[in-house]
Amino acid sequence: MKLAIAVVLLGLQEPPKKEEAKAPAAKPPVYTALVGGDVHTISRGVLRGATVLLKDQKIHRVGQALDLPEGTITIDVTGKRVLPGFVAVQAQGLALASGAGGKVSDSLDPFQEQVKIALACGITSAFIEMGGSGGFFGGGTPSAGSNAVVKMSYGALEGMTLLEPAAHSLQTWVSGGAADRHEIRQSFVKARDLVERERDFERRRAENKLKPNEQPVRAADPFARLLKGELIARISAPDADAIRRALELVNEFRFRCVLMDVVEGWTLPDEIGRARAYVVVTVRNKQHADRRMARPSGSSIEQAAILRKAGVKFAISPITPAVTTGGIAGRDLTGLPIEAAFAVRGGLDEAAALEAITLTAAEICGVDARVGSIEEGKDADLVVLDGDPLDYRTFVDLTFVNGKLLYEKSKSSYFNHLKGKGR
Amino acid sequence: MTRLAAVAILLLGAYFQEPSGVTVIRAGKIFTAAGNTIDDGAILVENGKIKAVGVVEVPAGARVLEFPEAWATPGLIDLHCHIGGMIRDINDMVHPTNPELSTRATIDPSSELLKDAVAGGVTTVLYIPGSGTNMSGFGTLMHTAGGATVDELVVRYPGALKVAQAWNPERFGGDLGTTRMGMWWGLRKVLEDGRRYNQEWEAFEKSGGGKAPERRENLELVRGLFQRKWPVIIHTADARDVMGTVRMFHDEFGIPCIISHGEFGGFRAAPEIAKRDLPANIGPRTYDWTIMLYDGKCHGIAAKYYEAGVKNLSLNTDSPVVPEEELIVQASMSVRLGLPEDVALRGVTIEPAKAVMIADRLGSLEPGKDADIVVWSGNPLDVRNRVLLTIIGGKVVYDERKGRRVTFGGGW
Helix, strand or coil: CHHHHHHHHHCCCCCCCCCCCCCCCCCCCCEEEEEEEEEECCCCCEEEEEEEEEECCEEEEEECCCCCCCCCEEEECCCCEEEECEEECCCCCCCECCCCCCCHHHCECCCCHHHHHHHHCCEEEEEEECCCCCCCCCCCCCCCCCEEEEECCCCCCCCCEEECCCEEECHHHHHCCHHHHHHHHHHHHHHHHHHHHHHHHHHHHHCCCCCCCCCCCCCCCHHHHHHCCCCEEEEECCCHHHHHHHHHHHHHHCCCEEEEEECCHHHCHHHHHHHCCEEEECCCCCCCCCCCCCCCCCCCCCHHHHHHHCCCCEEECCCECCCCCCCCCCCEHHHHHHHHHHHHHCCCCHHHHHHCCCHHHHHHHCCCCCCCCCCCCCECCEEEECCCCCCCCCCEEEEEECCEEEEEHHHCCCCCCCCCCCC | CHHHHHHHHHHHHHHCCCCCCEEEEEEEEEECCCCCEEEEEEEEEECCEEEEEECCCCCCCCEEEEEEEEEEEECEEEEEECCCCCHHHCCCCCCCECCCCEHHHHCCCCCHHHHHHHHCCEEEEEECCCCCCCEEEEEEEEECCCCCCHHHHEEEEEEEEEEECCCCCCCCCCCCCCCHHHHHHHHHHHHHHHHHHHHHHHHHHHHCCCCCCCCCHHHHHHHHHHCCCCCEEEEEECHHHHHHHHHHHHHHCCCCEEEEEEECCHHHHHHHHHHCCCCEEECCCCEECCCCCCCCCCEEHHHHHHHCCCCCEEECCCECCCCHHHHHHHHHHHHHCCCCHHHHHHCCCHHHHHHCCCCCCCCCCCCCCECCEEEECCCCCCCCCCEEEEEECCEEEEEHHHCCCCCCCCCC
16 A cells, blocks of 8 residues: 555556456457547657557557557557647646535546546646636646545546645745745744654665664654655746745755746756756746846747747646636637647747647646556547647547547537538 | 946836837737738837838838747737726616717726736727617727827727627616617617718718707717718627617618627627628637537637638727726637637737727827737737736837836736
8 A cells, every 4th residue: 555655656567467367257358449540649749640558547558560469459540640639737627526625636526517628628637726716817836725636537426536736825925924934944844854753764764773673753844855856846926026036945955846936047047957957837927027126027829839948847738727608719728739829829839838738747746657648558538639739720520538539520519510620 | 337227227218219210129029900910020110100010121210129038019009998097987767878988088097907908918998888778878989008199099089889799788777768669769779860960961962951959969970870980889699689680780771880798699690790791809708618608518609700701800808897907818718618719819900900990090000000019928819928018109108127027917
């Protein structure tokens, strides 16, 4: 059990196991193959006319000339694109039952309509938090409420939570007062001491050098977990001052940190890169330059491209980080690839733009061992698109979560009357 | 080095010169909005006007701008814009009807939001008051750049009267206009006054003598509606209210009118709009899905009006609801949701020009029209492409090469 927890915490992936003869009652595996599509693996480029073979809930094999096991269900996706499901690094209200509170995993509604719409738009995993603000005109501030990364496993509560908690908000470091900052620093200093004592305990235990009846040391509070790399911090840091202030803390305590709502990151790419902080970019989150400043300021459509050049890892989040149906198109999670396409307008290469809504987004959410790319052993969370992923006319044809086909455009009322591209 | 810099400055000076002389713009594709798209063509511009489009002989001494991979389109036109001044200036909410007000007083030629507009290829906007009251005043048809003063920017004053008859102007203070009954009464009253005022003046002008009617400032511009000099643009939504708009402004008063927004299932009245050949101006919402319609479908609104036979179909941003520079994205989204590409491009160029009755000057690339031209890095509908050059009246007002607008946009 402890080992299992450690595996999850360290984000290691379980190696795909061979069928074991020990379990005779087990159902035979179900194989499904998506055949003939252009497979955007994200981690290993694009495989033209390839096959993705699913075995139950996992991706079993990926390649151009695969031998399919007998009885494989094949789906012809010739001429289509196969991608890992998109990952939303922020999704307000998604999958949460009304009146939600407490733990996210206790408040999920797998039958929520928004979950189904998210699937129809290619999103298979999302970071959810209680509270949280933001909306129509952009951005979202990390809340102090509980959070989790959740799968859009419509209809199935089991396995819906991928990771909880998925992040720890250190928002008051930037937006709070001196007392807040003092408290955060003290918490880190204490946690650092605790982590050292825990390590010392574990080392002595491994060497059989524990004192009689010595009580174990557990460094399990969020700050200790941040220091151990088990948890990621989130700080909303739109402008250069907030970014610098956040990086100061990161550089002092060396923890993994995501800078959210970043607008002026393009003015400090190297500083962010050196601190190895992650960034969440909303490409169209606009801010005019402040002409009173004797430095570059405001937003830049080139931010993503500039960060990429500096080696900064970033995810892309839309103007409205929610699944909405209010009528404004291309600005919320239902059009996540469209926000990514705007980064291409700003000079980012297309592969990097797709990475920012799949693999890097998964990494920022702490779930990249499970989702975010098409690799053998990863969860079978896939989308089949009817065209170029970054083309504004492209629609999702099929969405799989955990190997289960949960959305078919042709069988859904949402978009089936729209011919789609090509057309 | 210094000499090189001096040369560069001279060249730039020539480049941003006033619209005199002759310029030829060559592009890989020219969407003229006049019924054809030209491959590898050119646009000849002289004294701020378009002289020729297509195969063009380059006159001696002409400045030639080469964009072999690019697209050229007419400058984009947005009929539902609130960013010509400061956002807080758009609703003066003293009376339910305010025909004496106009946005001209609030134009700010140095507005950052207007600078964003040209970075998105939008060259002309109908800058209208908000929808806080039923009749919120007159909008101004203006350029987004190319002038330092209000007078230099104004294309036509007034541009159109702004009316909002539902979904915002409901005055929940308890006075008249809380319901459609009060709102319709208030609007009719002004229109009836305006019609009578126009009739009195027409009679006087025809008679060539007698006592002139009393001049009423608040009805002077309303009179222009009855003279068909400018239209009324009506913020409306939902089939009942779209239909109410059609009945009142077109059937009853016979004034040129533009159905704006038309959302929340308003497309169910589209066949009636088509029957009367009225303009529809769709946005900022480009789809109807869960509001007032419950069939589980995501309907592209513009496509619905188009399929119903509406010919004069344009798209808007309702900026700042959608930023002004994303007018073209509204077209892209409409295409995604079923509108043909050429109809979408016409919907941000020639169709809005026709609706606001300025198509003799703007909206297409045709000889004799103003040289409002946008050069794009590729098909403008693909959001990965961007504006390379925006020209208003023959003058370059935005040039990516001169310095990309890094602050692409802004808040409130």
